[in-house]
Amino acid sequence: MAPDQDIVIVGGGHNGLVAAAYLARAGRRVTVLERLDHVGGAAVSAHAFDGVDARLSRYSYLVSLLPRRIIEDLGARFRLARRRYSSYTPDPANRGASGLLIGPRNTFAAVGAGDDEARFNEFYRRARLVTGALWPTLMAPLTTRNTIHNRVLAAGDPAAGAAWQALIETPIGHSVAEAVRSDLVRGVMATDALIGTFAATDDPSLTQNICMLYHLLGGGTGDWDVPVGGMGAVTGALSAAACGFGAEIVTGAEVYAISPDGDVSYRTRGGDHTIHGRHVLAGVTPAVLARLLGEPEPDIAPGAQIKVNLVLKRLPRLRDQWVGPEQAFAGTFHINETLRQLDTAYADAASGSIPDPLPCEVYCHSLTDPSILSEPLRRSGAHTLTVFGLHTPHHLLADLDPDTARIKLAAAALHSLNSVLAEPIQDVVLQDPDGRPCVEAKTTTDLENALGMTAGNIFHGALSWPFAEDDEELDTPARRWGVATDHEAIMLCGSGARRGGAVSGIGGHNAAMAVLES
Missing domain, CATH: 3.50.50.60 (FAD/NAD(P)-binding domain)
Known part of the structure; x- marks a missing residue:
């Protein structure tokens, strides 16, 4: 028995x-x-590269x-440590010669979007009317849609109804297009609707809206912290x-x-x-x-991301002369993620092609938390970097062996990153003691095989x-x-x-x- x-x-x-x-x-x-x-x-954290004393958050990151x-x-x-900047987005229209920095210093005007700064802030102020009402309910028995809606409206803010409509009832692509005018700013906003989710920003199913909501919910404010x-x-x-x-x-x-x-x-x-x-x-x-x-x-809805972990000798140089690498990589570094690029990439992937350019986001854990590096690595100026590529759904890998899939998707992600840098990322990648570059790719196939995540979906x-x-x-x-x-x-x-x-x-x-x- x-x-x-x-x-x-x-x-x-x-x-x-x-x-x-x-x-x-x-x-x-x-x-x-x-x-x-x-x-x-x-x-989990792991020493991903032999002889290199850096503990990388191998799969999840923030x-x-x-x-x-x-x-x-x-x-x-x-x-948990708070990142100094929210994000930096090089303008792909000029190959990153200027960019949008959001944080203690904002540079909306540098990308021709000065008028959007107030609209951007208002969109997220309104979003907090919804997330602030929802957050306290997540560790309680499920609340009904109507109850939450009434709770949002009960706050008495004149914008509460519009906030609910924008996040819960209207495809997020339409909502951000209505909120701001710049295609680049729209993309910065919309990308939170797509990480780990394969959908168009205007998908009527609103699956992308649900993903967006989860990215904005934490603490009622959506702040993302480094462990x-x-x-x-x-x-x-x-x-x-x-x-x-x-x-x-x-x-x-x-x-x-x-x-x-x-x-x-x-x-x-x-x-x-x-x-x-x-x-x-x-x-x-x-x-x-x-x-x-x-x-x-x-x-199971397929996963749709590629994660590339790197250890660098130093941070790469930018084309933007007004923003330093320590600022740009301190938050989320958006690459080729204008709203048009996001929607084009989805259409390409849905038709069976790896998007070019691949929309990507970069995180530098070690800028906020250098403790993951050994003292010699810290003194040398080394840093970790994670490149997270969107719109690489599991079906794109169906006919590829795992090694080929890693090589192709990692190459697409690094090619996209290089399109906005002043030097190839490969030139600053650290090598392990045997001369191998410290580059590791994890595909949806790897997530399925190593962790049992069906179709590589990070949300199960x-x-x-x-x-x-x-x-x-x-x-x-x-x-x-x-x-x-x-x-x-x-x-x-x-x-x-x-x-x-x-x-x-x-x-x-x-x-x-x-x-x-x-």
Whole structure:
């Protein structure tokens, strides 16, 4: 007979660790089963290059949606640092000879968009009327659409209705085009609707609007912070919290079957095992869960991104003489992301071609948090860089072997970056002790193969609105908390849960709360 536990958690990603910590803190017997030899899932740090002492956030990179309350509830010990600038966008019309810097110093006039600065600020002021009302609800049972709408309107701001319409009812491409006039400024705004989501900005399904909303929700303001020590510091602290409360974490445990009543079969080096949980929390994708249950797999929206990690000898020179690299790379560095370029890239990818130029975003973790570099690397002027390419959907890789896919997509991303730099990025890439360039690419295929993310989707599938529809049945704890499956004993606790996307821990928290109410 299978040994009993109160809760078995399948998958030791950050959400699974959050759920484990909350439930163990409440006195429940919890076992976490993780297929890999370490916990953390996509939120890990790694020495990606032999002999180079730099700890890169290998997959996920920044934190916006992780509530302070989770950190405080669990006593998780890590720090988040605020970036000095929001973003820099070289103007592709003049190959980056000027650009838009947003932060302590704004340069809207440098790209011919001086009149848009006030409109830009007003758009985000209005957006906060919606996100400020939504944010407090994410760690509570689902609120209905109408209730949230009324809460937004109740603030009494004359612009509240228009703000709701722009974010929730109208394709975001139309909303940003109405808000500002510059194609470049429109692109800076619209890109948050597309990261990890394959859609046109005017898609009537509004899937891009949901993605935009999640990017603006964190803290009610949408600030994106850098985890000091890298992403591994976040999941290391969550793992320590879970173990400190008494949860058992088993790594190298490959789950190969789950029964609807809670039996979980898994394999370790010591052989096959079965454990029974009164509740099973699934941190895997809904498609993987269906496979483990022996049920038909649901269609999963494909991932659509390429991530290229680099270590540089120094930051590259810009063509823009008025903005320094330390400013430009201190926030999000947008490349070839005007609204027209974003929509053209989507059309190219939808027709089966890698976009040229590829819309990209660049992050320099080490400018905000140099602790991820060894002291000798810091003294040498080295920096890490992450290039995140959009509109590279999983289907583009269908006929390519993994190595060819990495080479082609990484080349497209670096080519796009070079189009706005004063020197090729390859000229400043650090080499490891064996003379190999410190360049690592991760495609949607890599995410699927290494992390079990179906079709490479970083959200485990299409995101859902973070509220319930007015006619939705919320008659069980699992449904009220947005973690229900077709089986009473099994709940979602990962990014596939309602309100579970991104590095937030909200999916894990809400699954734990549903268990405690059951």
